[in-house]
Amino acid sequence: MTLETLLPDNTQSPPHQKRIEDGYTAAYKFVLELEEISRKLEKAKSILHAAGNIEVGNTPHEILAETRMYRLLHYRPLVSKTAKTPLLVVYALINKSYILDLQPDRSWIRSLLSQGFDVYLIDWKAPTQADKYTSFDDYVNYYIDDCVELVRRRNSTDKVSLHGYCMGATMSAIYSSLHEEKVRNLATIAPVIDTEKDTTVLANFSRHMNFDKTFESIGNLPPQHLYASFSALKPFKQGVNKYYNLVENIDNENFVENFLRIEKWLYDTPPIAGETFRQWLKDIYQRNLLFINELKIGGVTVDLSKIKIPLLNIIAEEDHLVSPQCSASLNDAVSSTDKRIMRFHTGHVGLIASIYSQNNVLPKVGQWLKSRSQ
Amino acid sequence: MVSEQTNNNNNDNKKEAPTGNTIDPVQFGEEINKMLGIWSELSKLPTVGPNHAYSEEFRSDVQDFVNLGRVLFQLQINLNDYWLMISRASLRAQMTISNKSSEKYNSNDGSARSFEIYRKIMIDALEESFTGLFNSSEFAIVYGKLLNNQMDALKLVQTLAEKNLKVLNLPTRSEMDMLSRDVHDLKKNVHDLRNKLELLTKNDTRNIIA
Numbered sequence: 280m281t282l283e284t285l286l287p288d289n290t291q292s293p294p295h296q297k298r299i300e301d302g303y304t305a306a307y308k309f310v311l312e313l314e315e316i317s318r319k320l321e322k323a324k325s326i327l328h329a330a331g332n333i334e335v336g337n338t339p340h341e342i343l344a345e346t347r348m349y350r351l352l353h354y355r356p357l358v359s360k361t362a363k364t365p366l367l368v369v370y371a372l373i374n375k376s377y378i379l380d381l382q383p384d385r386s387w388i389r390s391l392l393s394q395g396f397d398v399y400l401i402d403w404k405a406p407t408q409a410d411k412y413t414s415f416d417d418y419v420n421y422y423i424d425d426c427v428e429l430v431r432r433r434n435s436t437d438k439v440s441l442h443g444y445c446m447g448a449t450m451s452a453i454y455s456s457l458h459e460e461k462v463r464n465l466a467t468i469a470p471v472i473d474t475e476k477d478t479t480v481l482a483n484f485s486r487h488m489n490f491d492k493t494f495e496s497i498g499n500l501p502p503q504h505l506y507a508s509f510s511a512l513k514p515f516k517q518g519v520n521k522y523y524n525l526v527e528n529i530d531n532e533n534f535v536e537n538f539l540r541i542e543k544w545l546y547d548t549p550p551i552a553g554e555t556f557r558q559w560l561k562d563i564y565q566r567n568l569l570f571i572n573e574l575k576i577g578g579v580t581v582d583l584s585k586i587k588i589p590l591l592n593i594i595a596e597e598d599h600l601v602s603p604q605c606s607a608s609l610n611d612a613v614s615s616t617d618k619r620i621m622r623f624h625t626g627h628v629g630l631i632a633s634i635y636s637q638n639n640v641l642p643k644v645g646q647w648l649k650s651r652s653q
Numbered sequence: 654m655v656s657e658q659t660n661n662n663n664n665d666n667k668k669e670a671p672t673g674n675t676i677d678p679v680q681f682g683e684e685i686n687k688m689l690g691i692w693s694e695l696s697k698l699p700t701v702g703p704n705h706a707y708s709e710e711f712r713s714d715v716q717d718f719v720n721l722g723r724v725l726f727q728l729q730i731n732l733n734d735y736w737l738m739i740s741r742a743s744l745r746a747q748m749t750i751s752n753k754s755s756e757k758y759n760s761n762d763g764s765a766r767s768f769e770i771y772r773k774i775m776i777d778a779l780e781e782s783f784t785g786l787f788n789s790s791e792f793a794i795v796y797g798k799l800l801n802n803q804m805d806a807l808k809l810v811q812t813l814a815e816k817n818l819k820v821l822n823l824p825t826r827s828e829m830d831m832l833s834r835d836v837h838d839l840k841k842n843v844h845d846l847r848n849k850l851e852l853l854t855k856n857d858t859r860n861i862i863a
Contacts, residue, residue, distance in 0.1 A: 409833050
């Protein structure tokens with residue numbers, strides 16, 4: 280039976296059968312809608328099955344150094360270099376760094392290259408259980424420091440600009456306070472600083488957990504624990520709703536590709552080294568030691584007030600992973616005279632990987648950095 | 654008001670019939686703990702003679718199993734609290750959905766019956782209810798306890814497994830941990846030494862040139 284057979288035969292219908300005809304038309308429309316939903320669901324299913332093949336991080340680069348814990352990437356210039364000081368991007372330890380180079384029209388890295396910066400990126404690798412004792416001391420005083428040294432040597436310069444995102448921004452701030460002589464500018468994106476002011480769900484959860492016990496029992500923090508915490512962040516508006524939107528927009532190629540790239544990144548989560556994770560949540564989140572200048576890294580106390588270099592702090596007003604007020608405190612903690620906060624009406628990921636950030640955030644960030652990179 | 658009255662009535666009923674068929678979870682918990690305590694004490698009783706050495710391993714295993722039982726019991730209690738909170742949040746959301754969707758339905762708005770409006774109401778209500786729950790310290794406390802129980806249980810299972818590995822003369826987790834720590838420290842030392850050597854070589858070269 281075809282769908283058309285459900286339609287009333289208008290040529291033979293007497294006028295008093297109008298209501299019956301309306302009923303037939305409504306039923307016909309309903310069946311058509313069902314058919315359309317089924318088609319979209321079927322298409323979504325096949326697209327999602329092949330989702331892992333989507334390409335990310337395509338901006339041309341070379342691997343300058345590779346160890347078991349990180350890769351240092353150097354991006355090929357897209358235009359002639361106009362900023363003298365090289366820019367070292369420090370990514371977070373949560374998920375993968377390709378969010379900064381998701382796709383050509385939403386690439387943070389590509390935008391910086393097209394503004395004439397010489398861009399390097401630290402791409403962290405997944406730690407194994409043998410690396411459970413890797414701490415912030417290793418990340419800051421060894422891995423970041425090694426990368427800074429390599430960039431300085433390669434560019435024959437004494438200083439680099441540090442540009443960190445989220446946890447990477449916190450590590451950049453810590454590095455700057457301990458090795459300021461090697462840093463010209465510090466540009467942070469959504470750094471975790473004053474956790475007492477953090478009103479996010481993650482901060483709430485972390486206040487009531489025993490991280491010593493977690494470290495002793497499971498060593499590295501497995502991705503499953505991170506998924507459980509992240510799924511509590513806007514569980515319906517960003518969790519359930521996004522799949523509905525995918526089905527609705529399944530014929531829009533751009534929407535689907537962008538969705539798949541973000542989705543790939545969201546669930547591409549390496550474990551976090553046990554000792555680093557313990558320090559991160561116990562010392563920084565529970566005790567707020569970084570903000571009160573009592574955090575110890577490699578036996579040395581981190582004093583944020585020692586930072587005197589130019590500081591740009593980029594904050595998302597709708598950030599539900601790191602509260603804006605938690606990040607903004609960095610500007611109160613440092614002693615820099617040249618410091619600025621830029622606030623944008625977007626979220627934690629939207630700040631770095633959206634059309635909005637390309638049009639509104641990056642031109643301003645580039646301008647600020649360029650004027651201090653000559 | 655209605656719910657308060659119901660609660661009061663329940664309390665009155667409890668007072669009137671304390672020996673009913675319902676099980677008081679607190680009392681039940683105390684009883685279980687008491688029982689586990691007895692087994693724990695029994696396992697600690699001193700033994701005499703040559704059997705002492707042989708029974709030592711067994712006694713520590715019993716103690717671990719008793720502890721595991723305690724932790725699993727606590728885990729169950731916290732899991733119940735966890736699901737109770739989730740169910741309440743879900744119920745709150747369903748009440749909001751039902752109130753708001755019926756309001757829209759009665760508002761003579763032509764489009765109110767559409768699925769899209771219902772979907773939005775549903776998502777908003779669920780989001781509000783669950784975000785409120787996840788932001789509350791009560792939930793965070795229960796969630797924290799639940800995770801702690803899981804870690805405790807895991808630790809006890811690991812302790813039991815370690816004892817068995819020792820029997821097989823295999824390296825245990827603690828021993829592997831010690832090695833990991835040593836390797837980690839060694840790597841740092843080598844890194845520092847290499848940097849110092851590089852610096853010395855640079856200085857030497859400068860001195861030779863000078």
